[in-house]
Amino acid sequence: MTKLSFRALMGGAALAVTLGGNAFATECIAPADAGGGWDFTCRQIGKLLYDLKLVDxxxxxxxxxxxxxxxxYTHVVTDRNEDADLIVAASSATTTRLAxxxxxxxxxDQVxxxxxxGGDPGVIVVAKDSPFQTLGDxxxxxxxxxxxxxxxxxxxAGGFDHLKPLMVLKSAGFTDFAxxxxxxxxxxxxAITQTIGGFTQAMTGDMSEIAGFIKSGDVRALAVLTADPVPGFxxxxxxxxxxxxxxxVNWRGLYVPRGISDDEFNAWAEKLQAVADSAEWKQIMADNGLAPFTKVGADFQGWIDGVVIDTTQLSKDIGVIQ
Amino acid sequence: MSNDRIFGLVVVLGALAFIAGALSIQSSFLTDPVGPKAFPLMIGAAAVLCGLVMLLKPDENPEWPDARAWLSMAAATLLLVGYAYALSPLGFLLSTALAAGGDQLVDPAPRTAGGADWHGTVGAAFRRLQIRPWPGIVRPATGAAGLRGDS
Amino acid sequence: MEILSNLAMGFGVALTPFTLFLAVVGCFLGTIIGALPGLGPSNGVAILIPLAFSLGLDATQALVLLTSVYYGTMYGGRISSILLNIPGDEPAMMTTLDGYPMAKQGRAGDALVISGVASFVGAFIATIGLVIIGPLLARIAYKFGPAEYFALYLLAFMTLGGVASKNQAKAAFAACLGLGIAMIGMDNSTGMPRFTGGNLHLMDGVDFLVAIVGLFAIAEVFFFIESHGKNSAIGVKLGKVTIPWADLKATTGTMLRGTGIGFVAGVLPGAGASLGSFMAYMAEKSFIGSKGNFGKGDPRGVAAPEAGNNAAAGGAMIPMLTLGVPGSGTTAVMLALLMTLNITPGPLLFAEQPEIVWGLIASLFIANIVLLVMNVPLVKLFVKVLMVPPWVLMPLVTMVSFVGIYSLTGSYFDLLLMVGFGVLGYFLRKLDVPTVPVILGILLGIQMEDNLRRAMVISDGDWPFLFSSPISIGLWIAAIPGFVAPIFLRSVLKTPVGGRPVHGPGEERRQCRPACWCHRAFWALGFDRNALARGVALRPTSSPSTADRRTAGRFRWGRGSRNIPAPRPARNGAT
Known part of the structure; x- marks a missing residue:
């Protein structure tokens, strides 16, 4: 009998772990592997949502x-279109690829x-022993x-990180982008590992991904792609x-499924605004080289629509789409 | 004809179909020197070679099960397919109970202790595990779903 | 000295009654999660992250709990590999090759103890390696560019021929099948769909967990039905568990070699634990050569991959901590955890937050010792979970498989795919096509292609670039004879004097040390079949046999062994 109950315990525990552990929790999808910018967005916003008691x-x-x-994106649109407990990390890269x-x-318009x-400034870096001293070089x-x-x-390829150097080259009059x-x-x-190893000559990315490597001296930043220098750098x-x-500037934000109600959408917008206003978030931005950049709710949706049109035009200009 | 020759033939035909599929992949606006087709084509070519080797140098035939076992396995497959379809709309408990009922049909062998008999065993297992009814469904997705590079 | 004082600080952080309790709980849960088919280290850790937070644990405590779970799953995966012939998680798949045959021979207890000790040796030494040469070793990652990774994956696939199949073509086909399946889904570089047939469910590709559970667990259900329960892994009994001292002593070298190989594989991002255990097994097999009994229950075939995958698990922490680059799926989840705790792994972590790093390292040591105790003297406890009568276990395996996959992907389509893989696995194993290469292909296919394409972008489509660095040349040199030599050997050996193929017990003669491989390959390339045949025929007398005699005296599985049953003709291949 003890044997049996032990078994029951084991099986039950395992199933409970599988099924019960996440009954009503909010899920944040980071559409990239751990360690990147989207992952950062999910981790930090997710943690603050809970710390600020915005989700239970x-x-x-x-x-x-x-x-x-x-x-x-496909997963959210096709499988989770009405899931009000789902948020997805997004950034300029998302709209770029949509455009x-x-x-x-x-x-x-499907989400x-x-x-x-927050905005993550674009950076172009090279290995510390690179012959290139300036962006001009x-x-x-x-x-x-x-x-x-x-x-x-x-x-x-063709994504936001790819577009960054192309935009710099375009401004310098070089247009043979292919x-x-x-x-x-x-x-x-x-990407940084490959650049430090000398397999690629330069790396383009966002400040938050690179900050640690710049501080440690493994890579050297040639330029930050913002209007003003970034605080701390x-x-x-x-x-x-x-x-x-x-x-x-790569904005950091969220999208949610199209099929949720306006009330649910506005609830998320309020929560996000609360995160943006918190002292903790300001500290996180400062620690990770993010510049303030807050747009929330219907305002943001309108801005995004404009960005998508602009990016489509830009992509045509530089020839990555027809 | 030896089983391996048939299998080799299937492999060759399958690999040729795979190659045909690879050739029809759309190229994108931005292509690298290799492109999205080359690697699948290499795999297809290697598979054709493997199929030809099997075709020309077959191993001995394996021992296949008898007709009754085939029938049981076919029924089990159907049951599993049904379970898969049922799990999402019906929820965990109901579909499992149905699968347990469907069990009865799977193995016509008489009930013997410790044998292949799994009549109603899913249900029995549940009773033993004392699993309580979950509200509605199994909720999908904890982390790691996208970690397909886990190696 | 600095290391010791740091370590003392780490133990100071990690060694409180409550953290010890967490370590025990984590190890226990981890071992169970690892043992259940379909639940592996990455989802095990991912499942428990929210638990760690809802318990309100601080950073060190959460780390202790989750590293214990991580290491626990690595230990636990072997249990169902050995007893059920179903790998509990993907790195444990190599352990099925010899662990299950050992269980069939009534040596399940020995296999569990040997693999438990091997896991300990691998993980413990890897943790020491992490302490001493961690930051230094992280630099290896800088030496591996796209061309080197491509050659590394190629090496893995080229040496596949020896994976428990008598037929090189079938092993190679299995790899192609896996690689082909990996191609399904959206192309990483261009976003173009490939081989999806317009099916949206296939857009994100085939999850390797779906494949592994289908090919192993569901296929095992079919074998169970086919044999009416008589000949299936489900229902293997575990006798008394004693510690096989002789075997442990004899496999010490194996464990150390497996540890070394696994550790290095773990340090390389993109290789990870599965490749670590695979490489450890293959290397041990060619190192032991003809004296081994691999694929039929050689204890070294259990020790090598277990030491390898646990060492790789430790090694994978290095790039994760020092570069912020996860070396495997599980370390990716760990990385995520660290970032949630507001710890940013990267080049500055050791300098800026030493108490976290050293607390983590101390907790790894603690977890290992707890796991050794749990997995050797107390292994029966876990075995009980799997040792229910077959009529309960089989539906339970099915159920856990279904629920595990469904909770992971939330799609009925993946369940159907899993059943499809089960049917496929049944026929593949019937036809002696090994299933391990299929999994390896699915695991590594995309990365292999990506790295090839990256290499070609860097070099402007210049193929010789693939052989342009010492590391890649070395890997190619290791890879090519690994594939070519067995083909030549096999064609000669398959037609001995009588003209009939050699099968069964004579098979181990085809194995050969690397040195003799080279000789034979050399002869073979010189088209001197007679010399080759002579070389092979003479080998037992011409090569020094003291080693053979020594091992035969000590091992039960040595030459002239009394314990090797004739392989069953039906399914001695892909198991």
């Missing part, structure tokens, strides 16, 4: 990598964008021989100060 159970984070966020019709025909609560080298430089980034070499890796950390020159009129 810890937020569970699911990493769903693939196709630059397309896998998660380029890169999510297998999915469009930006609702709740808000952005790098651009000149590419102009002279486009095959001499390979960029590594955390997004797929010749610029770029490899997409799973997240910024891997004042010694990194902006691209503008080096004569390249480019500004690329």
């Amino acid at each position: 159970q810890p937020v569970q984070v699911t990493n769903m990598a693939g196709a630059g966020g397309g896998v998660a 380029q019709n890169a999510y297998a025909g999915m469009t930006a 609702r964008f709740v808000g952005a609560i 790098l651009v000149e080298a590419i102009k002279a021989d486009p095959t001499s430089v390979t960029f590594a980034g955390g997004s797929a 010749k610029v070499k770029y490899i997409g890796l799973d997240g910024g950390a891997e 004042e010694d990194i020159p902006t691209a503008k100060s080096q004569g390249f009129d480019v500004e690329v």
Whole structure:
């Protein structure tokens, strides 16, 4: 009999672990592997939502990598369209790929964008022993021989990280974009590893992914793609100060499924605003090189619609879509 | 004809179909030097070779089960397919109970202790485990669903 | 000295009664989660993250709990591999190859103890390695670019021929099948769908967990029905568990080698525990050569992969902590946990938050010792979970498989796919096609292709770039004879004097140490079949046989062994 009850206990415990552990918790999907920007968004917002008592159970984070966020997007649109307990990390990369019709025909109006609560400045870095000292050096080298430089980034080819150097090159008058070499890796950390190892000559990414490596001295930032220097990283020159009129900030925010009600949407918007207003979030932004950038609710949705149109135009200009 | 020759033939035909599928993959606006087709084509070619080797150098035939076992296995497959379809709309308990009932049909062998008899055993297992009815359904998704690179 | 004082600090943080209690709970849950088919380390840890938070644990306590679970699952995976022939998690799949045959021979207890001790050795030494050379070793990751990773994966697939199949073509086909399945879904680089047939469920590809549960657990159900319960793994009995000192002594070298290989594989991001256990097994097999009895219940075939996968689990912590690059799916989840706790792994972690790092390392040591105690003297406790009568266990296996997969993916389509894999697995195993390479193909296929394509972007489509660094050249040199030599050997050996294929007990003659492989490959490439045949025929007398005699005296499975049953013709392949 003891044997039997022991068995029952085991089986029951295992099943309870499988089934019961997450009965009504909010789930946040990070559409990339752990360690990248989307993962960061889910972890931090998820933690604050719980710490600030905006949700009553810890937020569970699911990493769903693939196709630059397309896998998660497809999943949300097709499988979870009415799930009001689901939030998904989003960023400029999401709208970029939507604008380029890169999510297998999915469009930006198939989900609702709740808000952005921070901006992650774009950065271009090289290994510490790289011959390139300024952004100008790098651009000149590419102009002279486009095959001499390979960029590594955390997004797929044609994605936001890929567009960053192309925008810089465009502002410098170089438009043969197809010749610029770029490899997409799973997240910024891997891209940095490849650059430190000398397999790629430069890495493009967001400040939050790179901050630790800049501080440790393994990589050197050539330029930050913001209007003003980023607090905490004042010694990194902006691209503008080096004569390249480019500004690329990767906003960090969330989208939710299309099928939820307006009330549920507004509830998420309020919660996100509360996170944005908290002192904890301001500290997190400062620690991770994020610049303040808050747009929430209907306001944000309208802004996104404009961004998608602009990005589509830009992508056509630089030739990544027809 | 030896089983391996049939299998080899199936492999060759399957691999050719795979190659045909690979050739029809759309290319994107941004293509790298390799593109999305090359690697699948390599796999297909390697599989064709493997199939040909099996075709030409077959191993001995395995021992196949008797007709009754085939029938049981076919019934079990159907049952599992039914269980898969039922799990989502009916919830965990109801579909499991149905599967347990469907059990009766799977194995026509007489009930023998410790034998292949799994009549009603799912239900029995439940009673033993004293699993309480869960409200509604099994909720999907804890983490790690996307960790397909876990190696 | 600094290391010791740091370590003392770490133990100071981690060694309180409550954290010890958490370690015990974590190890226990981890072992159970690991033993249940379909629940592996990454989902085990992921499931427990919310638990850690709802208990209000602080950073160190949460880390202790979850590292205990992580290491526990690595230990637990072997239990169902050995007893049920179903790997409890993906790194444990290599353990089925010899663990299950041992169980069939009535040596399940020995296999469990040996694998438990091997797990301990692997994990413990890897943790020491993490302490001493961790930050230094992280630099290895910088040496591996796309070309090197491609060669590494190629090496894994090239050496597949020896995975418990008599037929190289079938093992190679199995790998192609796995790679082909991996191609299904959206292309990583371009976002284009491939082989999906327009089916949205296939857009995100085939989850390897679906495949592993289908190919092993569901297929095992079919074998159970086919044999009317007589010949199936479900229902293998475990006798008295005693400690097989002789075997442990004899496998010490194996464990150490497996640890070394697994550790390095773990340090490389993108290799991980499954590749670690695979490489450890294959290396041990070719190292032991013809004296081994691999695939039929050789204790070394249990010790090597278990030491390998546990060492890899420890090694995978290194890039995770020092670079923020997870070395495996599980460390990706751990990384996520650290970030939730507001700890950012990366080059500065050791300097900026030493108490976290050293507390974590101390908790790894604690978890290991707890696990050794749980998994060797108390292993019967866990075995009881799996040792229910077959008529209960089989539906239970089915049920856990279904619920496990459904809770993970939430899609009935994946369940159907799993049943499909079960049917496929049945026929593959019937036809002596090994299923391990299929899983390996699904696991590594996308990464292999991505790295090939990245290499080609960097080099502008210049194929020789794949052989342009010492590391990649070394890996290619190791890979090519690994595949080519067995083909030549096999064609010669399959047609000995009588012209009839050699099967069964004579099979171990085909194994060969690397040195002799090279000789034979050399001869074979010189098309001197006679010399080759002569070389093979002469080998037993010409090669020093002192080693053979020594092992035969000590091992039960040595030459002239009395314990090797003739392999059953029906299914001695992919098991």
